[in-house]
Amino acid sequence: MSFKVAIVGRPNVGKSTLFNRLVGKKLALVDDTPGVTRDRREGEARLGDLSFTIIDTAGLEEAATGTLEARMRIGTERAIADADLCLLLIDARAGVTPLDKSFSQILRKSPTPVILAANKCEGGAGKAGRMEAYELGLGAPLPLSAEHGEGLGDLYDALAQFAKGLEADDAGQAVEDALAEEQDADAGFDPDAPYEPDLEAPLRVAIIGRPNVGKSTLVNQLLGEDRMLTGPEAGITRDSIGIEWEWRGRRVKLWDTAGMRRRARVTEKLEKLSVADTLRAVRFAEVVVILLDATQPFERQDLHIADLVEQEGRGLLIVVNKWDMVAEPQEVLRVLKEELERLLPQIRGVPIVTLSALTGRGTDKLMPAIERVHTFWNARVPTARLNRWMQEAVSRHQPPAAHGRPVNLKYISQVKSRPPTFAVFSSRADDVPTSYRRYLVNGLRETFDLPGVPIRLFMRKTHNPYADRKKRS
Ligand SMILES: Nc1nc2c(ncn2[C@@H]2O[C@H](COP(=O)(O)OP(=O)(O)OP(=O)(O)O)[C@@H](O)[C@H]2O)c(=O)[nH]1
Ligand SMILES: Nc1nc2c(ncn2[C@@H]2O[C@H](COP(=O)(O)OP(=O)(O)OP(=O)(O)O)[C@@H](O)[C@H]2O)c(=O)[nH]1
Structure with missing residues (x-):
């Protein structure tokens, strides 16, 4: 199952480097001049046995108009709308900047799930920045080094967890x-x-x-x-x-x-x-x-x-x-x-x-x-056969009398299949005990040859015309 991950973050945090590492080809331009990635790029990424589409949303400083923040907001919102998951990257060496905060605010408000990663952590560097990153309110940051390929195991775990959730949704x-x-x-x-x-x-x-x-x-x-x-x-x-x-x-x-x-x-x-x-x-x-x-x-x-x-x-x-x-x-x-x-x-x-x-x-x-x-x-039993069968079943074994009066079963019909579901009509439906219903179910199963499927049987109340007439007179 495939999904789309957008890498978001302020310029120069290493988005394109991570993109290249995951796609395995030098698709995005990498440069240490901020904003060098001109267009957002998409690539097919692989990490362990996971494959997904990855979007690199860099180059925000290139746009001609609006404040950086406004442009960033637009770019990020577009990426969020497109992606199943956002990966917010910060530069652990630089620490948390106001721009990082703006990003996390946008992301926190969106329904798209976010993984926070602190890049440039190779060799245990950037600890202070990583601690600061907790402030962003996006959970524990994953320490990463896009350039040196460190922390990819943790990234894999986070993505796999996410993929599993998607699968469960799909299955649902x-x-x-x-x-x-x-x-x-x-x-x-x-x-x-x-x-x-x-x-x-x-x-x-x-x-x-x-x-x-x-x-x-x-x-x-x-x-x-x-x-x-x-x-x-x-x-x-x-x-x-x-x-x-x-x-x-x-x-x-x-x-x-x-x-x-x-x-x-x-x-x-x-x-x-x-x-x-x-x-x-x-x-x-x-x-x-x-x-x-x-x-x-x-x-x-x-x-x-x-x-x-x-x-x-x-x-x-x-x-x-x-x-x-x-x-x-x-x-x-x-x-x-x-x-x-x-x-x-x-x-x-x-x-x-x-x-x-x-x-x-x-x-x-x-x-x-x-x-x-x-x-x-899927079996269907014709109504006439069912009623012939019920007459016999009742004559062999009557429903027990209730309150001193006999309980009559009027007729039966199949109302549904998948699984076979039957309704038995009686003016005194409530007085038919479970044991008698079980007797009927067992009889149905044997007579109509329904092994291995649940059989549903409901009692339905019929109107008793005599009772009415008595009331009226
Ligand atoms: N030390 C260190 N440097 C890194 C790492 N990842 C990327 N860099 C460097 O950070 C700089 C910026 O990397 P890019 O991948 O271009 O950053 P970007 O976020 O795509 O930047 P824009 O295109 O400006 O949005 C480059 O000089 C990279 O070599 C890392 O894990 N460790
Ligand atoms: N003798 C014998 N061994 C079998 C038979 N079917 C499966 N096995 C063995 O039983 C073991 C488990 O088989 P799997 O097909 O992996 O079982 P599974 O139910 O998919 O196992 P899980 O993935 O752990 O749930 C393997 O060593 C099979 O070779 C069989 O008909 N006869």
């Missing part, structure tokens, strides 16, 4: 977009019209799992190891959110949780995804794959992710990796199935796929299983 936006798309897909929902997958919209998938379960290995296997190594080829695109490719003529977008964590590690050395990252991935995805390591027990963290999937109403698939390490596959699978039924009663019958990302064995089952869960998640 991707989630909002995905949710908006979903709402569009739900508009005009008709339970009696057959579900037809929209092949234009990418099927959104997230693969989530504890560290070391084999997420990266699996993604590489899915996309084809070679293609990943030789960079994106036609058919595979990557952005800060994820990886998109085509599978059997269908667009698939994979949320890059591994990538999110890799980037996070740069600055925070996080060993696992933060809760916020996980939640974002779950909300983005239509189908969430929880990846387990066959040699490790099912853990609380996995359960926590499954809970999130249920709460957010996404489709769920459990994938057990490293199946090549399992000596007694039947037994391991039996235990796992039992555990899942016990620990995840709210999403019964979650499909399980076993595979080895390392050898590739079984990985061909993954996409078809994801697609199936996606279909269940």
Whole structure:
């Protein structure tokens, strides 16, 4: 992900020198006569694994009219408007000057974030100036030497921290977009019209799992190891959110949780995804794959992710990796199935796929299983079938009477898919207990074959015409 950094500061502090160092080419003129940089320049900068556009805003004294301060204000404001981040440079050897103060005032008032750096600090010089710089109210100044290339590590950390924040914003936006798309897909929902997958919209998938379960290995296997190594080829695109490719003529977008964590590690050395990252991935995805390591027990963290999937109403698939390490596959699978039924009663019958990302064995089952869960998640049940089913369900097991009177269920219809959502109408909706609603949900899941997706069921109150008539008479 790229961003724009404007280097601002009064003349002669070393803006062009820093620009040249970051761009790696002598693009800007450097001279020790103040104001020698005539135009602002832009270049593609690299620092470690970060790449960004950098703007050098020098040459303010060149303009013919207005006071220096007025011109500076204009130049800086223009740069601020253009940039995602400003780097305010001061000359630590010269100390803080009134002009530096004017700059920081402008910057403090703007919403663009600012990094303050004290230049010309090579060999520990400029300490006094650096201390003074705290006065500017822009936080701790980073000691730098643009000419000698010192302090670039700290600059990297500050920029990486900023880039991570941008990515989080981007990710947040991707989630909002995905949710908006979903709402569009739900508009005009008709339970009696057959579900037809929209092949234009990418099927959104997230693969989530504890560290070391084999997420990266699996993604590489899915996309084809070679293609990943030789960079994106036609058919595979990557952005800060994820990886998109085509599978059997269908667009698939994979949320890059591994990538999110890799980037996070740069600055925070996080060993696992933060809760916020996980939640974002779950909300983005239509189908969430929880990846387990066959040699490790099912853990609380996995359960926590499954809970999130249920709460957010996404489709769920459990994938057990490293199946090549399992000596007694039947037994391991039996235990796992039992555990899942016990620990995840709210999403019964979650499909399980076993595979080895390392050898590739079984990985061909993954996409078809994801697609199936996606279909269940989009399922539509015709109203007539639903009502026939409900009549039977009620005759087998009546809702308990409340206040000495029977509770009648009038009818049921599906009001939404993604996940399947049903409304049951009754004049005494409030009197239907949770246990009975659960009975209905379980019946729906079994009868209409909806494994691995949360099912929502609401009770809706119908108007009771008899009650009204009685009142009127
Ligand atoms: N000692 C020391 N001198 C530096 C450093 N960085 C830049 N300079 C010198 O400071 C002077 C001004 O540098 P420039 O990069 O032209 O400064 P600028 O801020 O772009 O200046 P204008 O173009 O006038 O706006 C030059 O003589 C540089 O060699 C540094 O880290 N240490
Ligand atoms: N035996 C076996 N080892 C595997 C399999 N898949 C992955 N591994 C190994 O498990 C280790 C972790 O794999 P990664 O793909 O890096 O796991 P990850 O989940 O991306 O790890 P983090 O980035 O730490 O979250 C590596 O040593 C892999 O070679 C598998 O199917 N079988």
